Amino acid sequence: MSEEPIPVNKVLILRCRVFYLSRKVGVYPVIEDSVKEVIEKIRPALQADGGDIELVGVEDGVVKVRLRGACAGCPMSQMTLKMGVEQALKKQIPEVKSVEAVE
Secondary structure, three states, X not given: OOOXXXXXXXXXXXXXXXXXXXXXXXXXXXXXXXXXXXXXXXXXXXXXXXXXXXXXXXXXXXXXXXXXXXXXXXXXXXXXXXXXXXXHHHHHOOOOOEEEEOO
């Protein structure tokens, strides 16, 4: 006996419920803790060039950071953010969608 596939609209409803429940029970704080751990591993490389990074928060998979020191005014900071920080976070934490710098 073969099972019928779940219709797409029911899959979306299930995903929405899982997302809602995961927010309700606190999955995002777990992600935030993981992000902090990865940032702590990245931090020494930035500090070696006179910069630093601070985690501001994580919301819906978007990591918000504040670049400090030499990184704050560096013209290459967006490249560092996207190709360095974002790629490292996405590799370690699949829930991360993107990384944004905030003032």
